[in-house]
Amino acid sequence: MSLLDSDIHDASGSSSNLVSLESKPSSSSSTSSSTPPSAYSATVLTPTPSFTVSSQKPSEPATTSSTSANNTTQNQSSKAVEPSKDDMQGILDQFDPLSISKQKANKDENNTAAQPAAAAAASTTTTAEQPTKPEASTSSSSTSTSQKSSESDSKKTPSTTPAEPVQIDEKKSSLEAVRRIEPNSPPPFDFQWFLDLLRHKSADPIARYLKSFLTEFNKRNWTADEQIKIITDFKNFIADKMTQYPPFSNLSEPEMANALEGMEKLVMNRLYSKTFSPEIPDLRRIDSHEEDVLRDRILDDKMSIWQWIEGRHLDIPNKFLRNGESFVKLASDELRKINHYRAPRDKVVCILNCCKVIFGLLRQTSREENADGFVPLLIYVVIKAHPKNLVSNINYIQRFRNPDKLFGEAGYYLSSLQGAVSFIETLDLTSLSITEEEFNRNMDAAELAKKKAQSVRSESTHPPSTPERSATPDPSSRRLDSPRAQSGNLTPSAVLQNSAGLLAVPFKSFTKFFDAEPSSPPTKPATPAIEGTIIQPDQETLQDSSRKLHEAAAHEKQMLQQQRAGDFFTPPPDASNSRLSPEELAARQVSAEEEEARRISRKEFKSVVNTLSQMFPALDRNIIVDVATETQGRVGAAVDACLSLVTE
Amino acid sequence: MSASTPRSSVSSRFAQFKLVLLGESAVGKSSIVERFAKNVFDDYRESTIGAAFLTQTIQLDSNTTVKFEIWDTAGQERYKSLAPMYYRNANCAVVVFDVTQAASLTRAKAWVKELQRQANENIVIALAGNKLDIVLGDESKRQVTTEEAQAYAKEAGLLFFETSAKTGQNVTELFTAIAKKLPIESVLASRGGASGAVGSNSANARRGIDLKGPSTGATGCQC
Numbered sequence: 001m002s003l004l005d006s007d008i009h010d011a012s013g014s015s016s017n018l019v020s021l022e023s024k025p026s027s028s029s030s031t032s033s034s035t036p037p038s039a040y041s042a043t044v045l046t047p048t049p050s051f052t053v054s055s056q057k058p059s060e061p062a063t064t065s066s067t068s069a070n071n072t073t074q075n076q077s078s079k080a081v082e083p084s085k086d087d088m089q090g091i092l093d094q095f096d097p098l099s100i101s102k103q104k105a106n107k108d109e110n111n112t113a114a115q116p117a118a119a120a121a122a123s124t125t126t127t128a129e130q131p132t133k134p135e136a137s138t139s140s141s142s143t144s145t146s147q148k149s150s151e152s153d154s155k156k157t158p159s160t161t162p163a164e165p166v167q168i169d170e171k172k173s174s175l176e177a178v179r180r181i182e183p184n185s186p187p188p189f190d191f192q193w194f195l196d197l198l199r200h201k202s203a204d205p206i207a208r209y210l211k212s213f214l215t216e217f218n219k220r221n222w223t224a225d226e227q228i229k230i231i232t233d234f235k236n237f238i239a240d241k242m243t244q245y246p247p248f249s250n251l252s253e254p255e256m257a258n259a260l261e262g263m264e265k266l267v268m269n270r271l272y273s274k275t276f277s278p279e280i281p282d283l284r285r286i287d288s289h290e291e292d293v294l295r296d297r298i299l300d301d302k303m304s305i306w307q308w309i310e311g312r313h314l315d316i317p318n319k320f321l322r323n324g325e326s327f328v329k330l331a332s333d334e335l336r337k338i339n340h341y342r343a344p345r346d347k348v349v350c351i352l353n354c355c356k357v358i359f360g361l362l363r364q365t366s367r368e369e370n371a372d373g374f375v376p377l378l379i380y381v382v383i384k385a386h387p388k389n390l391v392s393n394i395n396y397i398q399r400f401r402n403p404d405k406l407f408g409e410a411g412y413y414l415s416s417l418q419g420a421v422s423f424i425e426t427l428d429l430t431s432l433s434i435t436e437e438e439f440n441r442n443m444d445a446a447e448l449a450k451k452k453a454q455s456v457r458s459e460s461t462h463p464p465s466t467p468e469r470s471a472t473p474d475p476s477s478r479r480l481d482s483p484r485a486q487s488g489n490l491t492p493s494a495v496l497q498n499s500a501g502l503l504a505v506p507f508k509s510f511t512k513f514f515d516a517e518p519s520s521p522p523t524k525p526a527t528p529a530i531e532g533t534i535i536q537p538d539q540e541t542l543q544d545s546s547r548k549l550h551e552a553a554a555h556e557k558q559m560l561q562q563q564r565a566g567d568f569f570t571p572p573p574d575a576s577n578s579r580l581s582p583e584e585l586a587a588r589q590v591s592a593e594e595e596e597a598r599r600i601s602r603k604e605f606k607s608v609v610n611t612l613s614q615m616f617p618a619l620d621r622n623i624i625v626d627v628a629t630e631t632q633g634r635v636g637a638a639v640d641a642c643l644s645l646v647t648e
Numbered sequence: 649m650s651a652s653t654p655r656s657s658v659s660s661r662f663a664q665f666k667l668v669l670l671g672e673s674a675v676g677k678s679s680i681v682e683r684f685a686k687n688v689f690d691d692y693r694e695s696t697i698g699a700a701f702l703t704q705t706i707q708l709d710s711n712t713t714v715k716f717e718i719w720d721t722a723g724q725e726r727y728k729s730l731a732p733m734y735y736r737n738a739n740c741a742v743v744v745f746d747v748t749q750a751a752s753l754t755r756a757k758a759w760v761k762e763l764q765r766q767a768n769e770n771i772v773i774a775l776a777g778n779k780l781d782i783v784l785g786d787e788s789k790r791q792v793t794t795e796e797a798q799a800y801a802k803e804a805g806l807l808f809f810e811t812s813a814k815t816g817q818n819v820t821e822l823f824t825a826i827a828k829k830l831p832i833e834s835v836l837a838s839r840g841g842a843s844g845a846v847g848s849n850s851a852n853a854r855r856g857i858d859l860k861g862p863s864t865g866a867t868g869c870q871c
Contacts, residue, residue: 359698370678419730
């Protein structure tokens with residue numbers, strides 16, 4: 001009950017209509033034991049008489065009046081397709097710790113990282129014709145919201161990434177995209193709009209179901225399969241409830257679809273540390289989650305080795321890569337962003353953006369826009385991108401993305417990525433167009449570099465190998481182990497890994513190898529809690545500075561994880577004096593991060609311009625700068641804009 | 649006819665199916681689809697990322713609409729191990745060969761065999777002998793006779809058409825025949841009369857999104 005109590009406190013600090021979890025289903029206390037998932041969901045998800053809606057009307061804490069007033073105005077305009085970006089940013093910041101510093105940095109350059117796709121596309125189009133800003137992105141700053149967002153910053157872990165990846169233009173013609181944001185078209189996905197709805201007084205029951213669910217979910221460790229079931233059940237349950245309570249019950253069908261997307265994003269943002277395998281602490285990671293991480297390591301190792309692969313080895317026609325390296329780089333960058341986002345939908349968008357850029361290359365170089373051209377390039381891009389946690393990301397998407405959304409186009413490109421992964425996992429001499437001699441030469445070089453990296457590694461404090469991983473216990477016995485014992489034990493994939501003669505420790509050293517910087521400073525000791533997470537202690541290159549920010553954020557993230565796990569709406573700072581000290585710490589951290597983020601943002605902008613200039617030599621550089629400015633540095637939209645300029 | 653077609657598509661019957669496109673690289677797989685897309689409804693082609701994935705809707709009769717989700721695969725031999733990623737949960741497949749290349753039929757037969765062994769049990773498979781326009785112009789270019797392909801298709805239980813992506817001959821017929829053979833009724837029934845969906849049952853859907861299974865399966869059967 002104590003966790004719940006603290007929830008009440010948190011919520012009461014922030015938003016009156018979410019305050020009132022005065023009682024909870026009495027039966028749910030049983031979930032701390034090993035209740036099977038079905039029983040769990042039944043207890044948590046079924047409203048009981050004590051779980052009443054009506055009792056919490058007027059109790060609005062004084063501390064939140066300004067926030068509430070703000071909410072009210074937002075609520076009034078919440079039907080608008082494009083809410084003010086600053087409003088949106090403020091709220092998103094509150095919700096998405098992974099969103100803050102970059103957004104703030106972006107703001108300085110009039111960027112809105114969280115712009116919905118259609119707006120991005122709209123600005124693309126506008127750019128192409130005249131350098132004016134589309135309405136959607138010119139809303140003036142509201143001091144109160146930006147202040148609010150900076151306040152909430154101090155609560156949350158900063159990082160370099162926007163709350164939501166901007167989906168690259170969804171239709172070929174950007175004109176169509178513009179049409180889409182006109183009044184009669186269905187609204188684009190808009191997380192802030194959803195959050196606004198959730199803040200409606202009448203949505204209280206929904207918010208409370210959600211909060212109760214999150215609390216219960218966090219009470220114990222679930223296997224991945226259990227998580228799938230629990231979360232799917234909850235999504236179905238809440239979808240049903242949303243049809244019963246306004247404002248959700250008044251939504252049109254497309255709006256409701258968006259609201260459900262918002263719900264999925266909110267839930268998964270909240271449960272990320274429990275559901276995304278690398279985020280789960282080593283000691284708690286079991287079963288499929290552990291396998292994910294091990295497969296990640298194997299794949300990571302393989303991709304390190306295969307960095308020497310060239311397009312011709314994959315039969316990629318020369319014409320694609322002669323001028324296409326910048327496309328490849330861009331696609332790689334997009335793919336790597338998958339680790340910047342927590343919601344399954346956002347991760348999917350990163351994959352789609354990557355694929356879109358690849359098709360941009362295909363389109364510019366030839367007329368063949370089909371799988372024959374696409375698949376080899378995708379494999380090539382994946383190897384060059386060498387994204388971390390790729391297996392974990394794919395599995396996470398497959399487990400927690402609404403299955404209905406994994407059909408169709410997203411399903412196609414996700415399957416393609418899976419295919420690329422499996423190709424890389426099993427890649428050998430016979431998979432490539434290469435002579436044995438050249439193959440061996442490259443492998444020898446890779447081995448040499450690997451050894452170099454290992455020796456750098458062993459000079460650092462990390463032991464040469466961990467007994468648990470190099471041993472080969474009977475895998476069948478591990479199911480009976482406690483989670484704690486399991487974490488050090490072998491999963492089936494670990495056995496696979498060992499049988500391939502690949503030990504866990506060398507893999508870790510390979511995170512360095514891939515950047516081909518064996519001279520990078522010895523890493524800090526990789527503590528078990530950090531290993532395998534996206535926050536790799538890594539080299540200090542500028543291009544990795546975003547990861548550095550992640551790393552810097554890791555500490556606080558861990559600190560805040562406990563409280564974040566339970567709390568729902570973030571209280572304004574003045575409502576939570578008890579946690580002042582970590583907040584101050586965070587605030588100080590944030591300003592440093594912001595500075596860094598601003599610098600990175602400027603740098604990124606420049607690099608986008610450079611990349612675009614390389615990709616589109618036919619375009620005047622000034623035009624490219626305009627395009628990049630108008631698309632706010634978002635590569636996807638910028639590429640589309642440039643493509644349309646080139647082809648028209 | 650977008651993806652967001654209302655679930656209750658008025659009084660008409662609407663079902664959606666996943667179609668996977670297999671065949672060697674140069675046999676004109678994607679050209680067939682491209683032609684199909686142009687022939688049927690040239691007003692709407694739903695592809696937001698690239699042409700490797702397309703959807704195309706056809707009207708079977710006045711109140712029956714079938715929407716194909718068309719998944720293209722890489723035809724190069726090197727990438728054949730990726731195919732299971734694409735054909736899992738497919739309701740139908742078009743296996744394309746080139747009537748001017750005997751080897752391409754051999755490859756097509758291998759695909760058919762694999763599909764029959766590993767894909768959905770009830771998958772509807774159509775064999776398409778493409779580049780009909782070439783042999784109609786010069787019969788000496790033909791390396792696979794109609795009779796030979798027809799006999800094989802019959803034996804393997806496949807639909808069979810000789811097509812020309814270039815002229816459009818038999819392309820619409822091919823897809824229409826597939827649509828007619830698909831279990832529209834059962835899809836509609838399982839969806840309670842609302843629009844059907846690819847995968848046609850959620851158990852499949854769940855299974856289909858398990859990365860481990862298919863990928864190990866794919867690699868296992870390859871080498």
